[in-house]
Amino acid sequence: MIRTEHVKKSFDDKQVLKGLNLTFYDGKTNLIIGRSGAGKTVLLKILVGLMAPTAGKVWYGEREFTALSKKELRAIRMEVGMLFQGSALFDSMTVEENIRFPMDMFSNKSTKEKQMRVDYCLERVELSGVNKKFPSEISGGMQKRVGIARSIVLEPKYLFCDEPNSGLDPKTSLVIDKLISSITKENNITTVINTHDMNSVMEIGENIALLHEGNVVWTGDKSEVLTTDNETLENFIFASPFLLKLRDSFVKK
Template sequence: MIELKDLHKSFGGREVLKGINAQFEDGKTNLIIGQSGSGKTVLMKNIVGLFTPEKGQILYDGRDFVQMTQKERVMLRREMGMIFQAAALFDSMSVLENVMFPLDMFSDMNLTDRIKRAKFCLERVNLKGAEDKFPGEISGGMQKRVAIARAIALNPKYLFCDEPNSGLDPKTSLVIDELIHGITEEYNMTTIINTHDMNSVMGIGEHIIYIYEGELEWVGTKDEVMSSTNERLTSFIFASDMLRKVRDANK
């Protein structure tokens, strides 16, 4: 479980995170949602340690990430996997080499076992046969799937996804969502997804936190989203014309 306690972060005197408190449970797909500029990417970057908060705690199963030494942070990071908005694949490496990279760096497996493990991860994300291709030769959806395969290669305890559906068509977005959700349950990971894609919210949002101007505005599940009376959340959610129609039809 990941817990955030009174998290603050500012840039040049402007407070972007204003005391966030939240919990993300094991084996669940946790979503951070909010408008662009609400602070959700900053929150995610604080959680994974790319930014350091000015105040507050980030507890990974009780271990405070903020107070850790550099060495302890490095060790904890080996329990993390991350899928970036732009996939962030190493473009000088083939698909197979990308997935093998964390194994090459941190596992004591021999070459045969590393290749076997990487191929298994690629099969898990339905990318059998793409091993020798380079990131520039495959589609955006395939790149995201390679990123997922790379993220799970070392069996991480925590999986972070920064806008995994960004730039993908709705059908491919669903595939990616289902893949992340399935993997989360399969490996009992703590998964945190940063998104503003309403299909993801309604599809896989087992635990959702809504951030508004750097503050935690609402917490709930996908079933509670539709019936929420929080004005800021509803104005964000039902900005989508389609969802408004669904809500009106349900009424």
């Protein structure tokens, strides 16, 4: 479980996060949603330690993440996997080398064991056989799956995904969403996904937090989205009149 306690972040005079209190649960797909500029990416960066909060605390279970020493931080990094918006695969390495990279850095496993783990992860994301290809030789959707394989290779306790569906078609997005969700369940991982994709919200949103102008304005799960009377959430999810009409007809039924 990850908790944030009164997390604030300011850049010069601009306050981006205004004291967030959030809980992200184990074995659940926790979604941070909100419009562009709402502070989602800043929050995610604070959660993974790429950015320090101006005030407030982040807890990983019983450990105060924001107060860890460098050594402790390195240890906790081994429990963290992250899928980046653009996959962030290293261009000079093959798919296999990309996935093995975290193990080469942290693990004392033998070459054979590492290879077995790489093969398992590739199989898990349904990408067997692309081991020797370079990132530039595979599609965007495949790159995302390689990114997922790399993020789970060290069997993390915490998985962070920054806009995992950006740039993907709806069908591929669904595959990625389901993959993240099933990995979360299988390994009881605390997964935090930063997204503004409505399909993801309705498909895998088990614990959703809506950020608006640096505040959490709504929390709930996907079943509550359709019946919400929160105006900000309505404006965000059902941005087009067509979707709003569709929702109304669905709720009436």
